[in-house]
Amino acid sequence: MSLITTPFGFSSTADEVTQGVDLTGRRAVVTGASSGLGAETARALAATGAEVTLAVRGVASGKRVANDITAVTGNHEVHLAHLDLSDPASVAAFTTAWRGPLHVLVNNAGVMACPEQYTKQGWEWQFATNHLGHFALATGLHEALAADGNARVVTVSSSGHQRSPIVWDDVNFAFRPYDPWLAYGQSKTANVLFAVEATRRWAADNITANACMPGAVYTSLQRHTAGRGSGRVPADLIKTVEQGAATSVLLATSPLLEGVGGRYFVDCNESEVVVRRSGTLHGVARYAVDPDNAGRLWALSQELLAQAR
Template sequence: MTTATPITTPFGAQSTAAEVIDGIDLTGKRAVVTGGASGIGIETARALAGAGAEVTIAVRDTDAGARVAADIDGTVHVAPLELLDAASVHAFTSAWEGPLDILVNNAGVMAIQELTLTPEGYETQFATNHLGHFRLTLGLHEALAAAGNARIVSVSSLGHRNSPVIFDDLHYAFRSYDPWSAYGQSKTANVLFAVEATRRWADDGITANSLMPGGIMTNLQRHVPEAQIERMKQSATMRMKTPEQGAATSVVCAARPELEGVGGRYFEDCNEARVVTKREHSGVAAYAIDPDNARRLWDVSLELL
């Protein structure tokens, strides 16, 4: 259930995941972090495991996952997951047993420079960042419901303000491809997913929130040209964070008591963001939390799968 009051915490842009999780006991809780072998995924998994949760990092590269798991204090498992491969997602969800308290949909790709389609004909960023996680979460719904008060964390980006979901041309069959608008569309989808998942599943005790982690230099930028990366680093409007700081808002959504029973919200710098109706340096675009858009995306996503 949600209320009209914006959610605030004692934390901000410079807070770290360790500071956010300090004093929280997750003993007996089970968590999944996709993309948990790099970037903010590592620090998200580290914080949750450090608080006592049993964490599974779901990754494409299980060798990298094993190295990360060995470096984290706590109980950390590694499982293979390729979000673009329906069989891989099905294998992961079919193998899961028992309740799941926290699902952090963290993995993603950014700004693939040329239009790339999956074998099904779906634009790759949308297929990875949204559809893969959509399929995964649907497959884990029973486990999330069994937890009684499960949380889904959908890692979005300020890049969502580059584009709404263009329902009439999701996969660039007619419009010219742009890597940043495609990324933006997929990140808007991450926000809308949290809105609709909460509406549909709140009666199962499941809430979902989305977030902007901040500007962090990680493997996510592997498709971005070096010149663009330098401009991002030098931008006065892009406050660069460490991975530990970047993971903080994910951990707020996953574990902070201020969010108990709260869903369908978008967070940045560890607090709920304001809604904006034009491009600004912060905030969530109104189209990204629109309930009608959220319902439509859910139905379209079911059809695509």
């Protein structure tokens, strides 16, 4: 299977990848859209004419972003809804309230390298927020996505997935010492595996799902890390928010990705599979696109969520 390539790359912006795209009459949901990449993704989708719902934990900041998007794009079909991905009840309330078809779901929200914390269900915070919440959201919206007839799901992963596969016997760090980066890596691996299995399971509904690495972008996601002065990423590899949102928006909108699913993209192009840590921001670990792992994670996710009811 050859890698998918596009005319876009590292420096492309969200506006550049949507040139000529018209999503008037289509509906999109973007999680974590109250700041950073999510806000820019929502703005770019609104600029295509789509009706966009910002699904956010912080309603006040989300409202400001929604108003700004309307002011900039002239699109008055920009809506706001509360969503706490770490709380299954909040996700259920969102999906239950949704009416009508859904064309695009962008699973953008996330936390990174945060201090040790668990939900009331005993789930490790990053796995719960980055994966389980989005899994519950996407499966809860499955009928809406299927009703569209040509829907797309985009999940924002990270090169950090190369830090850890799914540790099946201890996903919630009940026995091993907690490590914020291993927990983050595991959750980002889960994001890729979700895209693989969702594409397989929902093929008959013409729903495709892809995962992506947005690149190194300084946003509030880095609040638990050393931030801008860490020196972990060379300055010439740092992207603007507009560039960082480009890959997500490309996957959500471009005719070039019609029918493409279950893949992992970096800099607007599909990334190669690697068998060891690449040492770069490129490459998807073999375990993250393994179909057996993808099916196993789906079953585990269903089991965990069922226990929370």
